[in-house]
Amino acid sequence: MEQALTGNVTTGVVRVGDTVRRPVGPWTDAVDALLTHLHEVGFPGAPRPLGRDDRGRQVLEYVPGELGDPAGTYSPGELASIGAFLADLHRATADFVPPPSAVWQRVIPPDGEALICHHDVAPWNLVRSSRGWVLIDWDGAGPGTRGWELAYAAQSMAGMRPDRPLAESAARLRAFVDGYGLPAADRPALAALLGHRARAMSDLLRRGARDGVQPWARIHAEDGAYWLATAELLDAHVGRWSAALA
Incomplete structure (x- = not known):
């Protein structure tokens, strides 16, 4: 089940279980590369990138808090x-x-x-x-x-x-x-x-x-x-x- 996540700028962001799904843009691949780097160097203060879903959306770790x-x-x-x-x-x-x-x-x-x-x-x-x-x-x-x-x-x-x-x-x-x-x-x-x-x-x-x-x-x-x-x-x-x- 998808749960809409409200925000001031981005629309179409939803939570699915322990993931977040976001619409992609021309910048999404670069953002994923950056988040992958942060995870690899041990920085815990950013969500992990988890690829794309079957609708082509960016998939990220959902961080509760x-x-x-x-x-x-x-x-x-x-x-x-x-x-x-x-x-x-x-x-x-x-x-x-x-x-x-x-x-x-x-x-x-x-x-x-x-x-x-x-x-x-x-x-x-x-x-x-x-x-x-x-x-x-x-x-x-x-x-x-x-x-x-x-x-x-x-x-x-x-x-x-x-x-x-x-x-x-x-x-x-x-x-x-x-x-x-x-x-x-x-x-x-x-x-x-x-x-x-x-x-x-x-x-x-x-x-x-x-x-x-x-x-x-x-x-x-x-x-x-x-x-x-x-x-x-x-x-x-x-x-x-x-x-x-x-």
Whole structure:
């Protein structure tokens, strides 16, 4: 029996027993190669790829557990743990060599291509499982940079948003980045990148609404104001974030 799994972006994702079935795209073979690499190097924080089913859908391991709160309610200790988890992921992908024919789904162009990133490290894709943190929904994986991924993950996981006091957001940012172990020399650049990365998301949704492209037009109607306000907040307080990370 198939059980529909709801998500904000991808439709047609179902659970069948202890597997997940997803529609394939031009990027699916590259994603499978990446997930195979992560499994082979012993990284437990991603589902195992299990080939294709008789309908040609991607088959993945189903990882039971609890998804995070989009509002970013993790404790400081949990934020440090998630930061360390992301650092483990980046170490695991550092030596991944994509297939020559690899195609990636580039939803938001990154600011470089230093390593392969997940590109949506956020509470809605993070499972608290019996084997630790596990990231799901790898369709947007592809080349990127540590800073680009960290900026998005830190804002999303720490819940740096307009209705949270600045001091609290700054402290939560520090907990996440300390957990990741980002060198001191790289921290001012990350502070400046936070708003830039949030604005890239805001721009994606705005273009989707303008051009009628789904699901971005729908998400713009639901969350467009949030992403614009968040980008403005992060840009307005770069000095505060930099001081917190110093």
